Amino acid sequence: MQRRQFVHSLAGGLAMPAESSAVIGATAVPAAAAATEDEALAYASASELQAQMANGTLSAERLVRACLANIEAIDRNGPQLRSIIELNADALPLAAALDVERRDKGPRGPLHGLPVLIKDNIATADRMQTTAGSLALMGAQAPRDAHLVARLRAAGAVILGKTNLSEWANIRSTRSTSGWSARGGLTRNPYALDRNTSGSSAGSAAAVAAGLAPLAVGTETDGSIVSPASICGLVGFKPTLGLVSRDGVVPIAHNQDTPGPMARSVAEAALLLGVLAGPDARDAATRKAPSNVNYVLQLDANALRGARLGVVRSAFSGNDRIDPIYERALELLQARGAVLVDPVALPPPERYAESELTVLLYELKANLDAYLAEFGQGSAVRTLADVIAFNEQHRFREMPHFSQELLVRAQALGGLKSRAYLDALANNLRWSRREGIDLALRKHRLDALVAPTGGPAWLTDTINGDHHGAGFSTPAAVAGYPHLTVPAGYVNGLPLGLSFVGTAWSDARVLSLGHAYEQASRHWREQSFPATLQIEA
Template identity: 55%
Template sequence: MRRMVGLMAGLAVSAGAARAAEDPALGGLQVLGHAQATGTATSESLTRAYLARIEALDRKGPKLNSIIALNPHAVTDARALDAERKAGKVRGPLHGLPILLKDNIESADGTATTAGSLALKDNVTGRDAPLVRRLTEAGVVVLGKANLSEWANYRSSRSISGWSAMGGLVRNPYALDRSACGSSAGSGAAVAAGLAFAAIGTETDGSITCPAAMNGIVGLKPTVGLISRTHIVPISASQDTAGPMTRNVADAAALLTVLAGSDPADPATLEADQRRTDYLKALDPAALKGARIGVLRVTAGRSPQTDAVFDQALAALKAAGATLVEVTPPDVSQVSALEDLILRVEFKAGINAYLASTSPDQVKTRTLADLIAFNDLEPRETVLFGQETFKEAQASPDLDDPAYLTARASARRLAGPEGIDRMLAEAKVEALVAESGGPASVVDRVNGGRWLGSPSELPAVAGYPHLTVPMGYVEGLPVGLSFIGTAWSEARLLSLGHAFEQAIQVRRAPTFPATVNGSPAFDKP
């Protein structure tokens, strides 16, 4: 057997991606953990190989722009973990594995936490978010910070997903002219391209599940309150959560096992310690046998090719033993209107509190009003789109406003008990499945991309879990299958997703084409 470090280093300089079976950089926990355990790789060799791939594929080659900053201590951290392994101390299954953090998650490694904005380019807080501390205590190596839609896509309704003033535009590794979606765009593209073992993204509404689906990977938005949000640049106290983005479901389960837990500084996590479990051990490849699953056709008819892949996925679920029940999706227009108000109010309060916690020597913008003024004077920030969402949030009422409080309670009720929970109960099913969205659209700085919709809003507003797993391809572009459940149902959703993944074995590595393959229909006869 060839040593993995040599194989990975050789592949790192190639812009063409090999199949996961041939390319250890695209392997998961089983491949990379076994390599360290058997001595065919070390944490240092893995870290150096991923850094070489970042140089070849992100900085050069197809130039994915998926990473904003690298941890200057990554190799040193990996070497220390190798010393621990040699001394007989292995912290767990994630020991020595390199990951990326979305650049709105703080880490005490000397990198700034920018949310993609030039206003935070010097925001080196010296703080580890509690979720980062959990990861490093489990033996994870933090490689660096992944690019994102600036301010997690909350500066403008006309924003371009995956673009930030700090990092430029993230490119989709399955077609470089297509959107990587957002806001965890860099996390999705980097994991798909094999630039790290995994990444941690964040979601308020669709920001993990959309880029995961469009980049052909697994993404989990967990129940709000399962993972701490402390020291993460906020949008919404009601809806924000971090979550794993990986190349397979088992890796996501392993990461969630470490990420989940209560944090005294985040009241939403009060129940987390009682709710968390070992999600990796809970996986059951036969989970679909006898399962009753509701089918939501939220985006039916918008992409006939995606509908066809969805029908194939449904057939695979049935073949694996699931009973499928058609469920009529509810009208979400009222929930959407309420969500808009909730996010505006909570963003103003949350970002003002976050900015106040940063160093005044490094961050001169101390309030949302300061950010708006900064953007007005910085042409690099507004070259593509404005900041009307910021201005709407600034004009919004405070957290004690009666209209806001009523909206928050109503939205949670409509999306949760009267939305997802009602559908589950009436159909007598344990989970819902839906198309995660259509294939990635072409990036168009003038008119934007074509948005085909997704099922993310109800679980986002309810605070319920939402898992997306690759289900196939449309003209070479990945599309995902969403699994949605009630609060705290992550273990079951992951198990169902794992069983589906094992049944179809559909995921394939990207090859970084400039565009999707041409069709004979475009050629002259």
Template identity: 55%
Template sequence: MGIKRLLLLGGTALLLAGQAQAAPEGAATAEAAVIDWMARHHRFNTQLNAVIAVNPDALKIARALDAERKAGNVRGPLHGLPVLIKDNIETADPMATTAGSLALKDNITGRDAPLVARLRAAGVVVLGKANLSEWANIRSSRSTSGWSAVGGLTRNPYALDRSACGSSSGSAAAVAAGLAPAAIGTETDGSITCPAAMNGLVGLKPTVGLVSRTHVVPISHSQDTAGPMTATVRDAALLLTAMAGSDAADPATAEADARKADYAAGLSKTALKGVTLAVARFYTGDSPKTDAVFEQALKDLAAQGATLVEVKAFDEGPVGRAEGVVLFTEFKADIAAYLASTDPAKVKPRTLADLIAFNAATPEELRWFGQETFEKAQATKGLDDPDYLTARADAKRLAGPEGIDRILEETGAIAIVAPTTGPAWTIDLINGDHYGGSATTLPAVAGYPHLTVPMGQVEGLPVGLSFIGPAWSEARLLSLGYAYEQATMRRRPPELRAR
């Protein structure tokens, strides 16, 4: 199977990398992969709006990596792999990092986020930037996921009138449609796992701190993290292995180096045998058809040797209320710190108040929804505010020690399983998103890892199975997800159809 065929089928990073290593000279190269990707981009991106910018240096980088391979220097399994980067993550390529906002349309920084530098060192080719929900969906509670003033509206390739979820909408839609073998997204609460589930992908939100947050447009230093979005669990493991690690500018990631692993090496098809999993029933009931798919997933887990223990109730309300205080307060401080790191000749706003004023003066920004969340964040009183400090402590305690950790301890389970969320809703630019229930908040607020794996479809729309564990349990979750994936193979590529 050639690279072109692989990409047209939505092929995986692992297969692409392996194909390139094993192919005869001139048959399958990074350059050929980039050329094929560009052809598919030109054919389909006008329908999807998944890609916000193409890297003009991608072919040059690919040719250099092919020359390295020809000379006998192969950096590893990702050598020559084309990858899209969500457009709130900086790359040193001549592309702006916009977070989807016109306020950052000239934000060409010339610097790689450390996570990108690690991927580049592993041999990845940065294809371009993926569209996203503007400001990673923090501007308004009435927003439409996947819309940004810079990139337009990302659509779900499984049904073009359906949401791709957010905020890593473009990353998910692009990989699902075969515009890239893999992509990097970011999550504060659900922004990797929701779009991955709704686009039939594997998505991993790592433990906060495992992946550096430096040079990533922020929402919250308590909850932000980047992570891989791929067609298979093994591909996600390969990317996480490359991108994990600390940096001096982000001292909170110091433990990451001690926790790093070869996440692909530990994958096992028998990882579910003899383990106990907690079934989060409190995440069911919003979508009966999704629940039916989930019941089949539970049968599949049991068939692979897992013991399932039911957890019928958990009150997430206090967690969500505390989370709101934390996110609003941290965003005001964190976005000011990020803006201060940019070139004032290219980025005029220097504070959240400046961004609010920019939006008010720029009709394109407020065309579909407002900025009431920005305004709530602007009204917060800073990182020393006692209300914020109390909310942060409460949020971590309720979601972590008294949430995920307590559930695992009381059930004797090593992980929690749940439906990630329901199927994609119909896009509604006038009224905004129609979110149902999701399993994203507890791991997001706790800062714990969350893996979603395709578990089937509802009327042709993908839904995902979540594996949630304690801090630093990425290796175990990936192995559990891999065993489930290999036993079921539920992923089906989209057909790019209107609905």
């Protein structure tokens, strides 16, 4: 079944207005026509939607109704992506109020009236839950919005809902199934429903790829934005650590956690980043963050001319079906004027694989306890120890597929003054920054590194857990440096992403390089939600 059949099958359903009609501006249209328009709006860009609202042919309320209808048809029914864990019951009245404001005062900015989905580990002081996918946090009442949510609201965005995720952002078990949470179930991949979405921002990626909303916010500790974005054929951007505040975000590790935008184009990701980014007194890492930067204006379709890019050959898979796609991407970069330094070496991941996990677990215990003390009110838990006990008590619902050995290991550790923690952190920064990315960029006079983001989506396996191949997320994640993934092509219909990585605070340059590649390649495509891959014999 194609997308339009899903949407038309639910015309006049719960997401439609009364009397089976929808409103565009002041014009009522029949439900069947509304369903057709819902489909047309599904993949419209943020700039196209904003232009329609500016000229009066579309209202924010109508746009939100279209998103709700598409969610009902595709996320709740049809292919049942399960990408959205909860809808904002106030989205329609908020959109209507923003329409009135536009009419009376004009728009607040380029996000005015646009629906945005946020990951269910980002706190909102409204009727929605913030649970990180865990039943343990059901009932928690956020005392205030996360900093980034407050910025979205101030910019006039409509928080449409919360997206599903890998529970606890994939820090619970070494044998997890990405995209699964006890609260939301399993998020399914729009490119092949039996394939994994990767994690942990699985729902944000799947929802935007399926056209359920134009923009979404994910979070990353190591790969949780760029990997699901790559696997779902999207643009995903992990900014420099501290560019976007982590206040109000369920934490893992303060030396690696960051929210970031997920969208269908670099321009849309840059648009969203411009609203998310800025200093916050509650997050010391943001003290150097520039504010009020227009990242869209800094995009340059000719940015590749003369740019020096280092090719990280060690990130290539050796798969003769996949590597040629990336070789063509490199050829395109050269054709657009880039100078490739090929290869460029980075320290092998083994240099800091163990120390990375050590830092994550030490910081998880300290950070989560602090978060729960403020944002856990009303839930059954206040500490990591409470979470572990809750999971054991509710094992049938919380741990039907995998356990919580990483949480248990974190709980057994000491504080952040422990020698083991400090040594691990120093090792991480040495091999990821000083003798890693920064050394490579300086030695070869590079603007950025390029590499495959990772492989294609794997078959979901709830018995053995994830079995993805190599990826390129770890160097930038451990260093806290910007990492952009852009669609690079397809293998058997499954997307692959190309990564651009720079040094600290080079976010605008990295986005511009990726934008120039995207404008030359144009690999993004709409979805038809096949149950499985149709592989030719």
